[in-house]
Amino acid sequence: MSDIQLRGTPLLDLHKRHDGKMIAFADHELPIQYAGGIISEHLHTRRAASLFDVSHMGQIRLMPRAGQTENAARALERLVPSDMLALPVGRQRYCLLTNDNGGIIDDVMAARRDDGWHLVVNAARKFNDLERLREGLETICAIELLEDRALLAIQGPAAAGIMDAVVPGSGALRFMELREFSWSGTSLLVARSGYTGEDGFEISIPGESADALADRLLGYEQVELAGLGARDSLRLEAGFCLFGHDIDESTSPVEAGLEWTIQKARRPDGVRAGGFPGEKRIFAELAEGPSVRRIGIYPTGKVPIREGAGLFATVAGEQQIGRVTSGGYGATFGGPVSMGYIDTSFAGTDREIFAGVRGRMIAAKCGRLPFVRHRMKTTSA
Amino acid sequence: MMKFTAAHEWLVIDGDVAKVGITKFAAEQLGDIVFVELPEEGTVLEEGAEAAVIESVKAASEVYAPAAGTVLEVNAKLDENPSLVNDDPQCDGWFFRLKLDDPAVCNSLMDEGEYLEFIKKV
Known part of the structure; x- marks a missing residue:
């Protein structure tokens, strides 16, 4: 037996009810697959819709102190090479926390809310990220790791119709848009995004309500559970990076083919050019090629x-x-x-x-x- | 009669020839199998030598020779249809036939009842 204490997500009981084959992943107990197997879960996702428990991922809230909203965006821009200032409320952006050598500390989904930012970060990196965020933003924002929230992803061509039926209005979200909805008296933060290459949604929900929402979604014939195995094979086919494998502290955004996360404003001829960690290497690679x-x-x-x-x-x-x-x-x-x-x-x-x-x-x-x-x-x- | 090894292989022994595959338990543990690399016919294997490689969606796993011998035949169907190992691991999903150097070594292998007890403890 391992002496590392594994944490179940709020959906641990659901995984067991559905015969999930549980493994240890980033200190969490999560299903690698269910009875159908990885290939069947993978194909089902692209054909209909699959529900994934991604509650192991870190959810971080940044709440700017009074009058510091713009300063918070500027402070974020000192940590990532993306245009955070121009991101409208209700939209999110895939961005990279870089280190001083131009390597990648983590890849992060950063959503702008009317009262701050909601970040989704890799499970194994959340403490590195928090440290970086505290260094850069502590005087400007309250920084909170939301440990009581679950994160569900529903992915596949049937996802939008089902989401709109369960959470009316959510089907109108566009890709990378997010909004708060109410479901059964619970507040949900729903984003239209995912990690499979399919249309889909990621739903942040208080842990105690996650099982009920998952059950409701699984009530649709087209929705089946999918585990970490299918999540990995789907993202690989979609060409998405997995931190710690395809990107890490040594690989740069340009080497990784992620220079599209550096918007015009932050490029050498942009209005807020540079000013992020690793600028020297990243700009050299943009100019000369990696x-x-x-x-x-x-x-x-x-x-x-x-x-x-x-x-x-x-x-x-x-x-x-x-x-x-x-x-x-x-x-x-x-x-x-x-x-x-x-x-x-x-x-x-x-x-x-x-x-x-x-x-x-x-x-x-x-x-x-x-x-x-x-x-x-x-x-x- | 079917014999079993602690490495989750089965052998059906007929005289000095054993048909070899992996157990249902092993196939379930591996999950969806997408490729099986089989030995060449005529390969001489020592006991415990790497005889085949199973590629599941998740990982590659080795299959070791359960006894010393010479590969007589491999299951060509696995090339086109590796999922036979998932669907019918202890019959149509066989791997290879091995001419045993010493058929007597199989006497020490587990029978089915012993193997089923064994996997309870794995």
Whole structure:
């Protein structure tokens, strides 16, 4: 037995009722899958809708002190290379906390509320993030880790219709929009976003009401539970980064292909250019191109090329040109898929490369991400 | 008769030839299997040598030779349909047939009742 105390989420009982296969993940007890298995949960998400418990993720509230609303946005801009000042109330932005070397401390979803900010951060990084936020914002904001709230994600093409039936009006949210709703006397914070490449919603709810809402959503025939396994294979197919694997304190936003999180205002010719940690490296990479870059890797055969595999220019493997940071099986794609970093001089769509797997060289092709087309609700209906 | 190993493999022994696969319990633990790398026919395996690799959605897992011998045949159906290992692990989802160097070593393996007791403690 491990001596680390695992925490159940507010949905622990629901997972057990539904025969979730529980594992330890970021100090939490969470289901890797349910009875149907990862492939079936993955396919169901893209076909109908799946419900995920992502309550392990950190939810942080920043409440600016009186008269400090704009200063809070400015202070956030000293921690992330994104345009936080121009973000309207009711919208969220995917942004990166960077370190002084231009590496990534965490990837964060930051939502602007009328009374402050609501951040969703990685479970394993919440204390690093809090430390960074306290350094940068403590005099301006009250900073609170919301430990009593659950986070549910409903993802898939059927999600919007069901959400709108259960939480009237939520179906009108646009991608990356969020708003407070009331459900059964409980206040919900609903965002139209997700981590699967599908249309979907993320719902922040007081822990004690989470089970009832999950049950209500699962009452729809089209909604099934999906675990961490499907969450990982879906995000991999969608080309999304997993912190600690595809991005970390050494990889920069430009290397990771996340320079789109640096809006115009923060770029070298922008109105609030720079002024974030790691500016020097990040601007140099924007100007000259990074030496390595995250790409999609398409194995030629059926053997999955997993995290840690070295990438080589030739089958003889004399010269290592990169490494795989995530790899597995893409159920919708219908074969193995990987992503990783490669020396930019070797990157090029359809270029043949080789990966070292169990002492053998496996052929693959460089390619674009995502592996399956995104279907987020980026335009209004 | 079907024999079982502590590594969650089964063997059906016919004279000096064993058909080998993984148990239902093992297949359930691995989850959805997407690829099985099988040994070449004619491969000579020592007991405990890596004989096959199972790629599930989650991870790669090795299958070790339950006894020393020579691979006579592999289950070619697994190439097209690796999910046979999930669907029918103890019959159609077999891995390979092994000509045993010493069939007597199988006498020390578990029978089904013993194996079912064994997995209760895993």
